[in-house]
Amino acid sequence: MPSFDTVLEPDMVKIKNGVDNSAKEIATRFDFKGTGARIELKDKEIQAFGDSEFQLEQIEAVLYAKLTKQDVVISFLDKAEKIEKLGGDKVKQVYKIKDGIESELAKKIVAAVKKSALKVQASIQGDTVRITGKNRDDLQVAIAMLKKDMADTPLSYNNFRD
Known part of the structure; x- marks a missing residue:
């Protein structure tokens, strides 16, 4: 029958390339110079770190743009509702990658x-x-x-x- x-x-290779390209742009962009802005991929989640919620929104825009260029459908990402507060004024946003x-x-x-x-x-x-x-x-x-x-x-x- x-x-x-x-x-x-999800195509993890394309997601990894998108996150790597986002990290490169964040490292070279003028408005992120001297800040704690960074993005990394760990297992099945993407973690974005920044100095403020506004900066996290900018990092998210860069991430979505780079993933779209890699032909990754953004609905594979499940954005955490709550932004985690780290020490000082640092904040963290987690995006889980849906699989299955x-x-x-x-x-x-x-x-x-x-x-x-x-x-x-x-x-x-x-x-x-x-x-x-x-x-x-x-x-x-x-x-x-x-x-x-x-x-x-x-x-x-x-x-x-x-």
Whole structure:
């Protein structure tokens, strides 16, 4: 039976390049000279450090611009609600990188597939959603439907099997 997996996987190489380019620009920009402004990538999160909340907003603008140039969808980043206060007047903002489909999103995908009345079934398998059907054409229609319905989520489709 043909099937494919719906996944949410960021391209970590592109994200690393975007963060590195952001760090270079922050190091050379005139308005950041002599400040504690910096940005770094650790595991699955990006940490931005600055002297004020305004400076963090400027760092965020640089980061988003550099990630967009690397073709990284900004919705992969989950910005922390609270800005952490460090010693003195230093502040820190954390951006978690989404990896894998969370259960809430997986349930939305399964519901969208069931609502579409296509001859396919969706099942949640860990942090992926496997969609199976009797023929390849139904699966291609399901991919097109998911791309339209979940346009705000950067889903990718892999592991296509006949």
